[in-house]
Amino acid sequence: MSSSKKVYTKDEWQRKLNEVKIRKSDMNRLVMNYFVTEGYVEAAEKFYKETGTEPDMDLGTITDRMEVRKAIQCGNVQDAIEKVNDLNPEILDTNPQLFFHLQQQRLIELIRSGKVEEALEFAQEELAPRGEENHEFLQELERTVALLAFEDTSSCPVGDLLDVSQRQKTASELNAAILTSQSHEKDPKLPGLLKMLIWVQKQLDEKVSYPRINDFATAALEDPAT
Amino acid sequence: MVAPANNSANVVADALTLYDFGPKRAADDDEMEEEEEAPTHINTKRSLQFLVVSVDKLSAKYTGDGKHANDVGAIQGNRPAPVRRLLYYFEIYIKDRGNRGTISIGFTDEHFKTTRQPGWDPNTYGYHGDDGYLYYRGNGHGEPFGSTFQTGDTVGAGINYSSQEIFFTLNGKLVGSRHKDVKCPLYPSVGMHSPNERVDINFGQNPFVFNIEALVHEEREKLRMEIEALHLPLSISHSVVRSYLLHYAYQETLHAFDATSGSMVPAVLLNNQVNGDKMIEEESYAFEHRKKLRQLIRNGDINGAIAQLEIWYPQLLQDETLRIKFLLDCQQFIELIKVGSLEAAVKHAQEKLANLMGVGLYQTLLQDCIALLAYEHPKESPVGHLLMLGQREAVADAINSAILITDPSLPSSRSSPQSTLEKLLRQLTACHTEKWKLNGGQGEMFRLHRVLRGKEGPW
Incomplete structure (x- = not known):
């Protein structure tokens, strides 16, 4: 099928790319924002030293936030909850969903370490009452308790709950809530801009044919589709 | 006049353009963009009847x-x-x-x-x-x-x-x-x-x-929400940042970043960089040399940087346009002003810079440098930005680029090398601009620095 779409050759497109002005200071700021939001304190300090780019938040508060994160990633959920409450008790008070996810993570850790009785007691006393208030919580609770029914959790349908990525998910949710409570954006800007690039390339596809960047790791220009 | 004869010429031309858009002038960009005037009252210049x-x-x-x-x-x-x-x-x-x-x-x-x-x-x-x-x-x-x-x-x-x-x-x-x-x-x-x-x-x-x-x-x-819902692999941002640090040879940051990465992001999430390796190899070219030169320039040790360049890349200092040499000589002059050695600065200018007066490409930077002599408190002067850390970084970046281009594995036609991050941001801006033009120039224009300062939503 022939299309009347305009086609930009690589050379034509390259000229357009060359016209774009990107400031070094803007790129430095993006990188600094990534370090700070993702919690790379030492990298942020060194980057400040090497480039003079000011961090957009107090580096001291990052350390506290990272300790909370580390606690979750190591499976010490109770420890993380205490640390968050030390930081700002309102964070958990005002986020019932987050609090539920933390309790759920705690249950997962109990099951992981084989403490069946303790896990059941915890589920019944702490989690079940919350499930009654919220249908979504109840389903999550049932899914989690189902872990107990399988001897070999590696092949069971809810086995993903025991995966590292589940800890990662909970840790990220908590991290975002702490950032929001510090009136800082919860996500770094860089992935947002990269998603924007996916979006705008898709939008432009509808109107013209041009060299896309498909592989963001190399940023190589593809040949335009004709 | 000297014609740009090779790649390193482009690199320094870029650095000089960069200078034109340096910290001092860049701040005014938003204001320079003319505000469109909106209707304010009924047009009574048209003939109005009834x-x-x-x-x-x-x-x-x-x-x-x-x-x-x-x-x-x-x-x-x-x-x-x-x-x-x-x-x-x-x-x-x-x-x-x-x-x-x-x-x-x-x-x-x-x-x-x-x-x-x-x-x-x-x-x-x-x-x-x-x-x-x-x-x-x-x-x-x-x-x-x-x-x-x-x-x-x-x-x-x-x-x-x-x-x-x-x-x-x-x-x-x-x-x-x-x-x-x-x-x-x-x-x-x-x-x-x-x-x-x-x-x-x-x-x-x-x-x-x-x-x-x-x-x-x-x-x-x-x-x-539409944009946020798009899927982006977790590892991409990490790899773009890492490759940026390699590209500019920010060694200490890279070291700290790598040291913590392991405990921050599970390794499984980072190991799926399929095509990233070739990129990393390219960005790692001459890393030790670039790192050392950046450190010297950042510390204001311009003579030290020239000495190392003479050992490692003498061709960069001798190229017929002498642009790298010019940038370093200018920076040396700036460093002398910074420490208050006015006499030494004047002597340096007479020896190294005077013969370049009148050469087109070098004029703006040269004039601004010399102008530093006119002020009792150069830091507060209109050319005070030259004394800031950003100027050292611009010089270090130019030399970094000039070295990257000597990588024999690169296609010879390649002009100024860019980090992955820069290429992605250029593509992002170019696509937005193109989309905006196809829309008859209607709607908000995408301006990266405004997005970064959080002045606007997604744009």
Whole structure:
């Protein structure tokens, strides 16, 4: 099928790319924002030293936030909850969903370490009452308790709950809530801009044919589709 | 004059352009972008029949008989609706619906006849108060749209440039919208057609009844959610940042980043960089040399940097255009000023810089450097930015680029090397600009530095 779409050759497109002005200071700021939001304190300090780019938040508060994160990633959920409450008790008070996810993570850790009785007691006393208030919580609770029914959790349908990525998910949710409570954006800007690039390339596809960047790791220009 | 003979010439030309857009001047970019002027009052320069306009040009009253198709009294705003924004909007207040309530509100092009109702002719849109119909496309047929207008009503008309729609409101509530099928400039317009009809027009000089900020917010949120929902592998940002640190040889940061990465992100999430390896190899080229030179320049040790370059890359200092040499000589001059060694600075200028006076490419930087001598407190002077850390970084970046280009594995045609991050940001901006142009230059322009400063939503 022939299309009347305009086609930009690589050379034509390259000229357009060359016209774009990107400031070094803007790129430095993006990188600094990534370090700070993702919690790379030492990298942020060194980057400040090497480039003079000011961090957009107090580096001291990052350390506290990272300790909370580390606690979750190591499976010490109770420890993380205490640390968050030390930081700002309102964070958990005002986020019932987050609090539920933390309790759920705690249950997962109990099951992981084989403490069946303790896990059941915890589920019944702490989690079940919350499930009654919220249908979504109840389903999550049932899914989690189902872990107990399988001897070999590696092949069971809810086995993903025991995966590292589940800890990662909970840790990220908590991290975002702490950032929001510090009136800082919860996500770094860089992935947002990269998603924007996916979006705008898709939008432009509808109107013209041009060299896309498909592989963001190399940023190589593809040949335009004709 | 010296012609750019090889790649390193481009690199330094880039550095000098970079200088033109350096920290001092860059701050003014936003202001330099001319603000589009919005309509502020009724255009009384057009011949207006069958109505009278108030002295402040914000109210109108119908004075005709309202008996024929061509004795409409219509008015337009003094300027077309501005287009380089997300939305344009204005309102009218129906002071008196008159005998028949034949008041209309909408948008018209520059050829619009002021004795016709908006919506009757091509390139015009009008929401009519007598029947509540919307008229557009100039085929004379309206379609049922909303309520009729009563005395005391506030009616609004707007353009959403992002969705390319014309929309209307009544007493603060959205009535509906239609696709805007014309790209020409559109003027806010009002038509009246029966005795005693009177309207006040609000071009934004007073608060609107309709919550336009909420609509702007809603539009931005919609877009933000759409973009946020897209899938991006977790490892990509990490790899883009890492490759940036390699590219510019920020060794200490890279070291700290790598040291913590392991404990921050599970290794499984980082190991799927399929094509990243080749990139890392490219970015790692001559890392130790680039790192050392950056450190020397950052510490202001320009002689040390020149000495190392003479050992590692003598060709860069001897290339016929002497551009790298020039940048370093300028920086050396700046460093001497910085520590207050004025005599040494003057001597250095006479020996190394004087013979370059008058060479086109070098003029701006050279003149600014020399100008440092004229001020008792150069730091507070208009050229004070030269004494800041950013200038050292710009010089270090130029040398970094010049070295990267000597990588024999690169295609020889390649001009100034760019980090992955820079390439992605260029593509992002170019795509947005292209999309905006295809949209007839309507809607908000994407400006990266504004997005970064959080002044706008997704844009």
